[in-house]
Ligand SMILES: [Zn+2]
C-alpha cells in the first residue's frame with residue numbers, strides 16, 4: 354500500500370459583479386477580475402486540504418494586480434456583493450498601460466485612429 358500525495362498550487366476565478374471604473378493607473382475604463390490562489394494537498398489526485406488562500410483583483414484594462422484583504426476575499430468567495438474600493442487594494446504588480454492598448458488602426462486617407470474592428474473608416478469610408 355502506498356500513497357500518492359502531492360502539494361500543488363491552485364487558482365480559482367471568483368465571480369465578481371464588476372462595475373466599470375476609471376483606472377487610476379492607465380486612465381481608461383476597466384473592470385476588476387477577482388481570483389483566489391491557494392495551496393492544496395492532494396491524495397490520489399484528489400484535493401483534500403486547502404490552505405494559504407490569497408485573493409487578488411486584476412484590472413482588465415492594464416493588468417495591474419492588487420492583493421485583497423482576506424476578509425474581503427472570503428466575502429467575495431461566498432458570493433457576497435462587495436464593492437472594491439481603492440483602500441482595500443494593495444498593489445502587487447503594476448500593469449503596463451502601453452501593453453494594454455490594442456494596436457490602433459489608422460486611416461491612410463484622413464488619419465482617423467480607432468481601436469475598434471472597423472473594416473472601413475467611420476469618418477471618410479476609406480478601407481483600412
Ligand atoms: Zn488600467
Ligand SMILES: [Zn+2]
Pocket residue numbers: 460461462463464465474475476477478479
Ligand atoms: Zn478616414
